[in-house]
Amino acid sequence: MSLLRFDDRVAVITGAGRGLGRAYALLLAERGARVIVNDPGGLMSGVGGDVGPAEEVVREIRAAGGEAMACTESVATPHGGQAIIDAALDQFGRIDILIHNAGNVRYGSLKDLSQEDFDAVLDVHLRGAFHVVRPAFPRMCAAGYGRVVLTSSIGGLYGNHGVVNYAMAKAGMIGLNNVVAIEGAAEGVKSNIIVPGAVTRMAEGIDVSAYPPMGPDLVAPVVGWLAHESCPVSGEMLVSIAGRVARAFIGESRGVYRPGWTIEDVAAQQDGIFDSANPLIFGLDGHVDHIRYSCERAARGH
Known part of the structure; x- marks a missing residue:
């Protein structure tokens, strides 16, 4: 198989200053994409900001001969989402690929989680996805081409303790993905979800000593394929963890029919x-x- 490249494609990657997003940005740039490296550089809670992470990734890309620009706007607001997409349009004149990877974490049990911490996580993960998809999608449709990759989680598929905000946001991503795929089908726009498992700073505080290799480099090629023009699928979810790649899906039992029920x-x-x-x-x-x-x-x- 010939090398799958992204020459002349423009990619916007949110949360690209560290971890998974950084791996996506470096891989797509290595394969020829021009990349908007979006990351406000905050703490895992989403507090604060630092231009350093995004600018460092841009320096790495340029040092390797690629094209990239840093954008430190936050996906957490409609204004920020628009500004991120505008950065691609202003710098490179188009947007072909949108990878929404930005995330934050605020822990708390269902009994104790504050409204502030609930909203802060949904603002970045779920509403943040809408804030960048909404301005990018019409542009992609007008161009007759687009690739959207959203990020869910095993926490969104199966839940977990102490992260109801995160679980709800990641489950909600499935609905957004389905609608983008449905409405984009006739417009040349495909949308899929990555369900990644990787040891990044989001794993801080977790004992990973017994884990097999679980670096972002094992996930990035899956995202690269979903973002490539040759990818034939849309509305799908691909799991990537510890070298295993699989399809996740929603299914129903055949069920039981009765003309009436008690x-x-x-x-x-x-x-x-x-x-x-x-x-x-x-x-x-x-x-x-x-x-x-x-x-x-x-x-x-x-």
Whole structure:
């Protein structure tokens, strides 16, 4: 297979000053992309700012012969999101790839989490995704081409203790991804999700001594493929952790049909309801297919 390159493509990568985002920026730039390295340089809580991380990544890219520009605006506001996309348009005249990787962490149990800490995490992860997708998407549609890569998490798929804000934000990313994929299908715009597992500063305080190699370099090629023009999929979720790459998906059991139900009927039929053998997996037309399948079962009477 020939080398997959990004010559003449412009990529905006949020949270690109460190960790996973830095790895994405360096890889795409190495393959020819011109990159907006977005990172306000704050602490993991999202507090503060430092131009250093973004500018250092830009220096690395330029030293290797690539093109890049730093942008320290925050995705947490609509103004910041617009400014990030404008940076690509002003500097390079276009936007082909948007990778939303920016994130922060504020821990707290469901009993104790403050409203401030809840909002701060949703503002960066979930609302932040919308703040950059919203101004980028019309530009991509007008150009007839675009690649969007959003970031979810096993915390969003399965939950975890003490991070309800993070879990909700990462689960919400799935809905945004589906809509971008659906609305972009006729416009040449594809959108997918990376579900990464890597040891970065977000793992601070966690004992990782027994972990296998889990560097950002193992995740970056998966994101690179999702961002490439040859990528044929849209509306998908790819897991990448410790060298394992897999597809994550939403499925339904075949279920049980009855023309009428009582509470007792539901209790009696729970084995069939929860039987996940031979599951239904709907794609981009899932909204319609879900309704169609259920209505056809009702029409058949079984």
